[in-house]
Amino acid sequence: MSAVRPLRRGLYLLGSRSIARTAPVGANGALTSVPHRLASPQGWRPLRSPVVGSSIATTLAANNGIRYASSATPSGSLRKTQLYDLHIAKGAKMVPFAGFSMPLQYSDLSHVESHKWTREKASLFDVSHMVQHRLSGPGALDLLMKVTPSSLDKLKDNTSTLSCLLEPGTGGIVDDTVITRLSGDTFYFVTNAGRRDEDLAFLQSEIDAFKLAHGPEKNITWEILEDRALVALQGPQAAAALQPLIAEKDASSDLSTLYFGNCRSLHLTLPGATTTAEPLLISRTGYTGEDGFEISIPASVSPATITDLLLQNPAVRLAGLAARDSLRLEAGMCLYGHDISTAQTPPSAALGWVVGKDRRDPSSPQSNFNGSETILPQLASPAKTLSQRRVGFTIEKGSPAREGAIIVDVNDESRPQIGVVTSGLPSPSLDGQNIAMGYIKQGLHKKGSEVGVLVRNKLRKATVVGMPWVESKFHRPPKA
Amino acid sequence: MSAAARVIRPFASRALFQKLPMSSVRRVSPAAGFPRGSIRSFSQSPFWQVKKYTESHEWIELADDGKTAKIGITEYAAKSLGDVVYVELPAADLEVSAGEPVGAVESVKSASDVLSPVSGTVLQGNAALEDKAKFINESPEGDAWIVEISVSDPAELDGLLDATAYKETIDEE
Numbered sequence: 175m176s177a178v179r180p181l182r183r184g185l186y187l188l189g190s191r192s193i194a195r196t197a198p199v200g201a202n203g204a205l206t207s208v209p210h211r212l213a214s215p216q217g218w219r220p221l222r223s224p225v226v227g228s229s230i231a232t233t234l235a236a237n238n239g240i241r242y243a244s245s246a247t248p249s250g251s252l253r254k255t256q257l258y259d260l261h262i263a264k265g266a267k268m269v270p271f272a273g274f275s276m277p278l279q280y281s282d283l284s285h286v287e288s289h290k291w292t293r294e295k296a297s298l299f300d301v302s303h304m305v306q307h308r309l310s311g312p313g314a315l316d317l318l319m320k321v322t323p324s325s326l327d328k329l330k331d332n333t334s335t336l337s338c339l340l341e342p343g344t345g346g347i348v349d350d351t352v353i354t355r356l357s358g359d360t361f362y363f364v365t366n367a368g369r370r371d372e373d374l375a376f377l378q379s380e381i382d383a384f385k386l387a388h389g390p391e392k393n394i395t396w397e398i399l400e401d402r403a404l405v406a407l408q409g410p411q412a413a414a415a416l417q418p419l420i421a422e423k424d425a426s427s428d429l430s431t432l433y434f435g436n437c438r439s440l441h442l443t444l445p446g447a448t449t450t451a452e453p454l455l456i457s458r459t460g461y462t463g464e465d466g467f468e469i470s471i472p473a474s475v476s477p478a479t480i481t482d483l484l485l486q487n488p489a490v491r492l493a494g495l496a497a498r499d500s501l502r503l504e505a506g507m508c509l510y511g512h513d514i515s516t517a518q519t520p521p522s523a524a525l526g527w528v529v530g531k532d533r534r535d536p537s538s539p540q541s542n543f544n545g546s547e548t549i550l551p552q553l554a555s556p557a558k559t560l561s562q563r564r565v566g567f568t569i570e571k572g573s574p575a576r577e578g579a580i581i582v583d584v585n586d587e588s589r590p591q592i593g594v595v596t597s598g599l600p601s602p603s604l605d606g607q608n609i610a611m612g613y614i615k616q617g618l619h620k621k622g623s624e625v626g627v628l629v630r631n632k633l634r635k636a637t638v639v640g641m642p643w644v645e646s647k648f649h650r651p652p653k654a
Numbered sequence: 655m656s657a658a659a660r661v662i663r664p665f666a667s668r669a670l671f672q673k674l675p676m677s678s679v680r681r682v683s684p685a686a687g688f689p690r691g692s693i694r695s696f697s698q699s700p701f702w703q704v705k706k707y708t709e710s711h712e713w714i715e716l717a718d719d720g721k722t723a724k725i726g727i728t729e730y731a732a733k734s735l736g737d738v739v740y741v742e743l744p745a746a747d748l749e750v751s752a753g754e755p756v757g758a759v760e761s762v763k764s765a766s767d768v769l770s771p772v773s774g775t776v777l778q779g780n781a782a783l784e785d786k787a788k789f790i791n792e793s794p795e796g797d798a799w800i801v802e803i804s805v806s807d808p809a810e811l812d813g814l815l816d817a818t819a820y821k822e823t824i825d826e827e
Binding site for chain 2: 286499
């Protein structure tokens with residue numbers, strides 16, 4: 175067999191090369207001649223690439239198609255989260271993901287069933303692989319205002335915002351992150367596991383430079399909260415499942431007043447009528463488009479105890495990375511390393527809204543942040559400065575268009591490339607309709623534009639559409 | 655693959671297939687196989703090793719005519735890939751070499767080529783899969799075959815895995 179294996183691989187590679195098309199789309203919206211710039215922003219490429227044929231064996235070997243943001247080659251043994259034993263006990267199919275062994279899906283539900291369960295009931299995701307940070311001290315706000323374009327000074331205590339860590343000069347997105355202001359000069363933020371090395375190096379160098387420039391008066395304390403677990407409870411039944419566990423007796427216990435983008439530190443009631451020794455940080459947020467919570471669990475509290483309590487509710491089931499990816503795509507949310515990378519700025523990635531309203535005037539001192547010299551002109555005159563945009567597509571029935579599929583101009587006989595798909599799949603919530611996110615040439619990005627997508631070298635009709643495909647159902651305050 | 659697995663050719667002979675309805679034969683788990691020794695092999699001809707497997711999780715079954723064969727994906731592959739949502743079928747008359755795609759199976763999260771285990775010419779894709787791709791999850795080694803081909807050289811099947819050898823490759827994973 176060992177003789178057959180390389181032969182088969184060799185044949186396969188030869189065969190695939192002929193249909194492989196590179197995706198020369200890149201920096202800040204420019205169509206470039208640098209291959210793989212966008213499809214593989216970090217130089218990392220999954221073993222299977224959706225446009226390039228992949229045998230079943232390679233699909234299965236490559237995490238069953240699950241993609242992640244990582245520039246690091248998997249090395250040595252995989253890390254386990256604190257909930258690893260739970261995953262195994264629940265029959266999870268474990269896959270390597272951003273250096274961790276993570277659940278792809280569990281034995282009780284298929285991928286599609288788990289996806290739909292989340293949209294209809296509630297799913298519990300272990301996201302402890304993500305990197306939790308605490309940044310505090312007199313310099314914390316100033317530092318975060320330099321490395322992100324968000325108006326964090328306007329952020330109220332116990333509220334969060336999606337933001338981006340930005341490279342100096344280029345404004346390229348180092349990572350996307352949700353930043354929470356816990357109090358005046360204390361912030362909590364969560365970054366991608368697959369960007370851990372890059373993020374830590376970036377933050378360390380920014381903090382070092384900041385300290386050098388500002389001295390001890392603007393001191394900063396940066397902690398990586400390694401011993402905290404993080405779980406996400408997502409779905410229309412999430413609040414009903416979590417509410418009975420809240421131990422507080424005052425008004426703060428009422429989750430109906432905890433709105434999207436807000437957080438509270440709350441104790442939970444444990445079996446035996448005891449309460450957790452420390453509060454859990456409960457944020458009303460998520461990555462599915464559903465109402466739900468992300469729950470950061472301190473080291474003094476056993477995360478398995480919390481998940482067991484939640485799973486006692488028959489509406490709550492465990493869900494893995496497979497459902498997480500399809501849910502977030504339907505919600506129009508980006509996956510770092512695929513839909514966004516250092517080759518994009520927030521405006522070119524259709525994330526211009528993360529730039530604070532009061533940070534857009536180039537003459538204002540408020541507007542100094544990493545890459546502002548690049549980003550502010552892009553916000554002011556996108557048609558002149560951006561050559562491509564991140565948009566949604568729906569693709570005609572048939573083979574789904576996945577990451578790397580080339581978008582072509584159907585109005586030009588030579589079918590020139592005008593874009594590339596960065597995420598795509600048949601939407602479980604939309605009865606398998608093929609949806610995709612990707613980049614398209616400025617000017618052709620208008621909703622309703624008819625384009626073509628090459629899937630395994632066959633031309634398929636596609637239409638530029640707005641995102642999300644499935645309307646988000648965040649719990650927002652009632653309109654006055 | 656161990657040398658022993660190649661030498662031993664324990665499974666279904668043509669004689670057996672003629673005695674049993676095809677459907678009942680298919681329902682026998684290829685992993686379980688047939689009790690060794692209870693079936694006498696009358697020939698060493700590769701024609702008689704009618705159902706073979708590949709490391710890339712396809713199966714191929716030669717028809718009684720010894721020239722045409724159906725190709726599909728294995729139970730293991732169907733289970734591992736999960737909910738199949740679309741099957742791309744090849745056009746008739748497509749000529750393929752061993753290891754070249756004769757179709758594709760798409761789940762929500764992945765796309766996988768179905769590689770032809772041997773060289774041949776496509777006769778037809780399984781039209782039943784056009785409207786009902788998830789049929790693949792229900793009967794991957796039975797009625798949800800993917801393509802029927804005319805085999806260029808039936809001896810090519812001889813180099814493929816038998817059920818036992820295929821099962822060994824899965825167990826390694």
